[in-house]
Amino acid sequence: MANILVVDDEIGIRELLLEILGDEGHSVTLAENAAQARAARLAARPELVLLDIWMPDTDGVSLLKEWAAGGLLTMPVLMMSGHATIDTAVEATRIGATDFLEKPIALAKLLAAVKRALAVRTPVRSAPPPPAAPPAPLETPPAQASGLDLELPLREARDAFERAYFTYHLAREKGSMTRIAERTGLERTHLYRKLKALGLPVGNRKVEDPA
Secondary structure, eight states, rough: OOOEEOOOSOOHHHHHHHHHHHHTOOOEEEEHHHHHHHHHHHHHHHSEEEESSSSSSSHHHHHHHHHHHOOOOOSOEEEEESSOOOOHHHHHHHTOOEEEESSSHHHHHHHHHHHHHHHTTTOOOOOOOOOOOOOOOOOOOOSSEEEEEEETTOOOOHHHHHHHHHHHHHTTTOOHHHHHHHTTTOHHHHHHHHHHTOOOOOOOOEEEOOO
């Protein structure tokens, strides 16, 4: 349910709307003129305002303009009048009013207008955060990395990597199968077969299958 502000200089209209809207479960604040409406707008933070057009001190359209100019029109406003012209209704809508209700207000029309207004109400928003800096564009990596041609099919690229990997360890460990097996985590038999499959030499000879 919503917090609704009713602004009307006729006590009978205020009490009627208080009863109807209260029966619907809404919390209703009453104001009989623009001065009270200004104070209630700041104190009660209404989610909907029912605003009479013809009031003795400041008319409803002028109050609507004041709220719009001051950035206070953050809630839907339903204008009410029994004597307003079409031009007045159009002007109020142009300023920011959500709808116009003609007096005497029929119960069904009142409840339908309130329901529509509350369904489209816009919550007060804080200032939006500054836009995030756009991410730096990704650079296309080179087709070759560490001497490997990344344009090769996966199997050929994997073989090329393994050949470079074992060539490095053969040179580092000076061909010692024991130390290479320990460093690479392979069993000696598996290591010999891998080197043979890759066509890598050990010392000055090709690797022979120990089996």
